[in-house]
Amino acid sequence: MSxxxxxxxxxxxxxxxxxxxxxxxxxxxxxxxxxxxxxxxxIVPLVGVLLLSFTNWDGIGAITLNGIGNWLAxxxxxxxxxxxxxxxxxxxxxxxxxxPISLLLGVFTAGAQKYRAVLAVIYFLPLLLSxxxxxxxxxxxxxxxxxxxxxxxxxxxxxxxxxxxxLALGVVIFVIAWQFVPFHTLIYQGGVRQIPRSLYxxxxxxxAGRVKQFFYITVPQLKYTIITSSTLMTVGAxxxxxxxxxxxxxxxxxxxxxxxxxxxxxxxxxxxMGPASVIAVxxxxxxxxxxLFLQRxxxxxxxxxxxxxx
Amino acid sequence: xxxxxxxxxxxxxxxxxxxxxxxxxxxxxxxxxxxxFAAWGLTACGTSGPAGSSGGSGGATMWSLTGKPxxxxxxxxxxVFNKENSASQIKVTVFQNDAYKTKIKTAIGAGxxxxxxxxxxxxTLKSYAEAGQVEDLTSWFTANPExxxxxxxxxxxxxxxxxxxxxMPSQTVQPIVFYYNKELFAKANAQPxxxxxxxxxxxxxxxxxxxxxxxxxxxxxxxxxxxxxYMFDRVGGPxxxxxxxxxxxxxxxxxxxxEALAKIQDLVSADGFIKGFSSITADSxxxxxxxxxxxxxxxxxxxxxxxxxxxDGAGFVQDGKLGWVDFPTVTGGKGxxxxxxxxxxxxxxxxxxxxxxxKETAKKYFKDGLFTKEEVAGYIASGAxxxxxxxxxxxxxxxxxxxxxxxxxxxxxxxxFQQSWDQALSPTAAEALLNNIDxxxxxxxxxxxxAANMNATLGK
Numbered sequence: 001m002s003x004x005x006x007x008x009x010x011x012x013x014x015x016x017x018x019x020x021x022x023x024x025x026x027x028x029x030x031x032x033x034x035x036x037x038x039x040x041x042x043i044v045p046l047v048g049v050l051l052l053s054f055t056n057w058d059g060i061g062a063i064t065l066n067g068i069g070n071w072l073a074x075x076x077x078x079x080x081x082x083x084x085x086x087x088x089x090x091x092x093x094x095x096x097x098x099x100p101i102s103l104l105l106g107v108f109t110a111g112a113q114k115y116r117a118v119l120a121v122i123y124f125l126p127l128l129l130s131x132x133x134x135x136x137x138x139x140x141x142x143x144x145x146x147x148x149x150x151x152x153x154x155x156x157x158x159x160x161x162x163x164x165x166x167l168a169l170g171v172v173i174f175v176i177a178w179q180f181v182p183f184h185t186l187i188y189q190g191g192v193r194q195i196p197r198s199l200y201x202x203x204x205x206x207x208a209g210r211v212k213q214f215f216y217i218t219v220p221q222l223k224y225t226i227i228t229s230s231t232l233m234t235v236g237a238x239x240x241x242x243x244x245x246x247x248x249x250x251x252x253x254x255x256x257x258x259x260x261x262x263x264x265x266x267x268x269x270x271x272x273m274g275p276a277s278v279i280a281v282x283x284x285x286x287x288x289x290x291x292l293f294l295q296r297x298x299x300x301x302x303x304x305x306x307x308x309x310x
Numbered sequence: 311x312x313x314x315x316x317x318x319x320x321x322x323x324x325x326x327x328x329x330x331x332x333x334x335x336x337x338x339x340x341x342x343x344x345x346x347f348a349a350w351g352l353t354a355c356g357t358s359g360p361a362g363s364s365g366g367s368g369g370a371t372m373w374s375l376t377g378k379p380x381x382x383x384x385x386x387x388x389x390v391f392n393k394e395n396s397a398s399q400i401k402v403t404v405f406q407n408d409a410y411k412t413k414i415k416t417a418i419g420a421g422x423x424x425x426x427x428x429x430x431x432x433x434t435l436k437s438y439a440e441a442g443q444v445e446d447l448t449s450w451f452t453a454n455p456e457x458x459x460x461x462x463x464x465x466x467x468x469x470x471x472x473x474x475x476x477x478m479p480s481q482t483v484q485p486i487v488f489y490y491n492k493e494l495f496a497k498a499n500a501q502p503x504x505x506x507x508x509x510x511x512x513x514x515x516x517x518x519x520x521x522x523x524x525x526x527x528x529x530x531x532x533x534x535x536x537x538x539x540y541m542f543d544r545v546g547g548p549x550x551x552x553x554x555x556x557x558x559x560x561x562x563x564x565x566x567x568x569e570a571l572a573k574i575q576d577l578v579s580a581d582g583f584i585k586g587f588s589s590i591t592a593d594s595x596x597x598x599x600x601x602x603x604x605x606x607x608x609x610x611x612x613x614x615x616x617x618x619x620x621x622d623g624a625g626f627v628q629d630g631k632l633g634w635v636d637f638p639t640v641t642g643g644k645g646x647x648x649x650x651x652x653x654x655x656x657x658x659x660x661x662x663x664x665x666x667x668x669k670e671t672a673k674k675y676f677k678d679g680l681f682t683k684e685e686v687a688g689y690i691a692s693g694a695x696x697x698x699x700x701x702x703x704x705x706x707x708x709x710x711x712x713x714x715x716x717x718x719x720x721x722x723x724x725x726x727f728q729q730s731w732d733q734a735l736s737p738t739a740a741e742a743l744l745n746n747i748d749x750x751x752x753x754x755x756x757x758x759x760x761a762a763n764m765n766a767t768l769g770k
Contacts, residue, residue, distance in 0.1 A: 058738070060419045061441035144586030145600060162590030163528070165752060251529055252588040252750040268412055270741035271437070 030090060032178070045069030046284065053277035055102035059268075070274040081280065082254055083262040090173060092259055097177045098184055098233055106188020107183065107218060120189075127182040135246035138175050162248050164253035172244055172256050178241065180236070184229045231294045238287050259283055369399045370425035370664070370671040373414060376404045379617075383685060391679035398704040399672035400426070400679075418443050423661040425668040426675070431477055432733040433740060435590040438659065445660040448474045450499035450673060457677055462697040462721065466656040468729045472719065477657035478676045482694040483653035483721040484613045486730075492633045494521060494607045503638045505699075506544070506573060513582040516607045524577075525606035525715035527597035529589055531744040532732050534751050536610050539572035539651040539731055540637040547644035548726035555734060557769035560762040566644070569751065571757035573640070578751055595622065602626035602669045610637070612652065613717050617693035617711070634716060650724040653720030653733065655697045690714065695721065722767055739767040 048050055057063040059153070067251065074080050109120040125135065141148045142161040149157035161171045199217050220228075241260045243248065250257035251266060259279060267276030381404060392399050403424070405413060411426075417423050418438060429435055436442045446648045451458045458466075465479035466674075485632065490502050498519060505508040516523040542550045548568025553561040561567075577583070584606050590596050598605040598615050602623035609615075620627040639647050658680075660672045677769055681698050689696040693710050695717045705714040721727060732740040746763050750756045755763070 015374045038537045058437060058441075059415055060437055068421065068448060078597075122462070139589075139591075140594075142589070143596065145584070145594060145605060150502075159591060160586040163752075165754070248589075249529060249531075250750050253754040254745070262658075268415075269737065271415075286667040294502060 006098050021196060044274075047269040049277045049280045052273055055274050055279050057273040058271040060271075066274055068210055072276045074275050074278040074282075078263065079257070080259075086169065086255075086257065086283075087237065089169065089175070090240065093173050094176055094180075094237055095230060095233050097173065098181050098230045099230065100183035102181050102229065103178070103188050103222070103226075105185040105191050105217075105222060110189045111190035123185060125188070126179050126183045129179075131179065131242040134175065134179050135243050138171075139247055142171065142240050162282050163252055165252050166249055168252060168255045172247060176240060176243060177248065180233070184233065187225060187229050187232075188222065191222045196222045216276070227294055227297055231291055234290050234294065235287050238283050238290075259300075323760075356631075360673065368400060370668045370675070372400055372402045372426035372428070372658075372672075373410065374404050374418075374422045374428045375410055376406050379575070379688070383688040386688065387679050387682060387685045388675075389461075390682070390684070391675055394676065394678075395671075396544045398667075398674060400671065400675055401768045403457065404576055417662075419662055423663060425664040426672050428662055428668055429477065429657045430653065430730075430733045431479075432729050433736040434733070435476055435657060435659065435735060436471045439474070439476045443662050444476050444560065445664075445669060446474050446476060447478065447660070451475055452595065454677060458696055459680060460655070460700075462699060464721065464724070465697045466728045466735065469653055469657050471597055472615040474667045477659040478680070479655035479697055480658050480680055481656040482689050482696050483652070483654055483717065483719060484694070485650045485720050485724075486540065486610060487613050487616075487634050487636075487717070487728070488610050488637050489601060489615070490608045490635070491604060491606070491631060492603055493631045493661055495603055498607070502633060502635045504635075506640045507583070509638050510577065510580060512607070513577065513580045515530075522600065522606040523581070523602070523608060523723060524583050525590075525597045526587040527581045527590045527592035527601040528583070529585035529746070530592040530752055531596065531748050532730070533592050533611070534747050535731055535744065536651065536744070537574055538546070538747060539728060540610070541640070543645040543649050543651065543726070543728060544569055544640045544647075545570045545573070545643045545645065547646075548649060548728060551728060551734075554764075554768065559768065560761075560765050561768060562764040563600070563758075568757045570762060571760055573758065575753060583751075589747075591612050598622070602632070614694065614734075616713050620675060620693060631760070635712070637719075648720075648724055648725045649728070650720050651728040652721075652730060654721075654727055654729055697721075708709050736770060737765075738770045742767045 052063075052067060054068065056066045056070075070190075083266050104235060106125060132134075133282065139162065143150075144158060144163065147157075149155065149159075159167060162168050185200045195218065197223070200213055203213050203217055237258075239260055240258060241264060244256055244258065244261055245264070248256045250261045260283060263276050263279040263283065266272050268281060333415075367655060372388070375381065385402060385431050387691070388400050388402050396499050397548070414423070414427060415434075418427070418441075423443065427438075437445070439446075461479055462483065465483070466475060469475050469477040469479055488502075494516070495502065497520075498515050500512060501508075503512055513523040539551075546564060546569075550561075550566050553564065568735055584600060585592070590600075592611075593613075595618055597609060597611065598619050599622070601609045602619055616627065616632075623632075624633055636647055640643075658672075658676065661670055664672070681696070686696045686701060687704065690704055690708060694715070695701075695714055696707065702715070702718065705711060705718055708714060728734075732744060732749070735743060743764060746755065746760050752762050
């Protein structure tokens, strides 16, 4: 997903224009296993959740029909609206924080400066850790009594980071950024390396400085990379569960209870599978809408080349 | 990359990949070719569940928890039982506590439960019983009175649903105990609190000394709940929660309940609990560490923390610095100061889906395998009080006799021994309760709002 889509576009057109009919049958057979897997593990559960959202079920006893009762209950629950709002905040702020950092780091690591490789390895370290490990580590570091502030005797750090409702969400967004910036840096690094040198050479001849080159060549050339990265970031915000679950458990109060966490707590802690399914359907709807919207941002002709005339 | 693409629903990530990378389409197809094998592997796991007749015709399965010393003690009793009963073997599988709670629920819902189900009784057991998933043991206990008589009578309350017994009480009694750091009290020249007013005064005393009055692992939420359990009892007596348990309308708005909630918020406002308690968890034992490192003077916590403070406290318990008293009384309150709260026992149920032979093995194990001399001695040596009657002499002969005798007497003589609320209530009500308690302690809700929120969960 790190490449610019231009070569694909042209290759695709070439492929469809090819007259060989014989390979079509074989390809269909090759797709079949994937299709079965997709049906069994994505479509069937999705339909199942949709059906469950109209029932009452505690996960153990009998499933009874409940009509639209769960939908009414969820949409009149202030906790759900709060969770929806928090999800939105996490999504937008995460994007605003992560995109510039990853873009700049990606451009930097794609260059040929000294020690770049060493720095790149250090930047990518968080990518190797699991979310749970990151959450446990941050929790220990931010502990108000036994954490970093106490260890280093830095009173400025001695905030109740995860216990203060005003601070907790900010800490969550920070830790998410810490975890995912390396991944998006990697995407941008790949994207930048695909940009032909000749564009920069031409710009240099025209007298464009580094800043101008960045804004007039790098950023426009990275258009599809930005869309891909943004899709992963925003749709990913709908699935942040593990990290927050371990870090704060949704607390203090409901201060970090975002929608996916709300779904888990409703379904598996409170045993309300019906309302949890409603939340799941809402999540799927938002996710689909976001993905479609971001794809549209790329323009109607998604496969058009950015390297026209090269 | 693998991990991050997993965080996006894979239908989206697939779409993106197909549009933007020519190579990944090939990877995708080769993955797809492997898919049937993976699917076959998954179904194979699914069908060979634990309900399958493992270990011969009379064999039974049992799921239980990891964690010493109880894991070792349980395994020993099963080994002894298996040695003596070659025809009816029990196979034990152990899980980590939190993982087990989710897994057992799913397994029972899917009809894949083990023969012997380990649990905590109360509301969860009630949901199993109402779904017809666990065996009614009432007549078996009537036919075997000696099994019932050797156990604490109070341990059967949480095993009983609508007058029928659905579980065998097991292991140890774990009341919630009010602990204090004797060294800090000596330094402050103070006495442990007898009344709520004493406690409020002590909060000021210790805050003035720069020591946190009370340690609390507030992020775990059930830790804060223990305060409500005792305060509801001390202010209004055990009837207040009995009404809630029975789903009586507006039971949470009882004047005693509102008074108890207001008093707890007073204590929060007076900085009674350590700063940052909302981000401290009980799982990490940080709350206990605050008490034995002298950062906090008092702590309300389960009886099981005695053993872990003995292990981790670098001589804190052994040197006699740990003190404990009954929970303070409230002026004008109705509750008996001898009333206690906590976990009356753990519980073993038999799956209704098990075969008759498996059920027989389980019952034989309940009768002959549990509460043997060795098992009782094992629990006592671990610093806990098994729910067997007539063990005073054994308790008095241990190093921990002061604490164990205190717990034994507290559990045996308590006019009311209230089971922990999150176990007693249904999982739905319990989750709402914990969420609201969290908000009560950070003062995001008033006692009245708390009561209104909780009244909505009555009978659910």
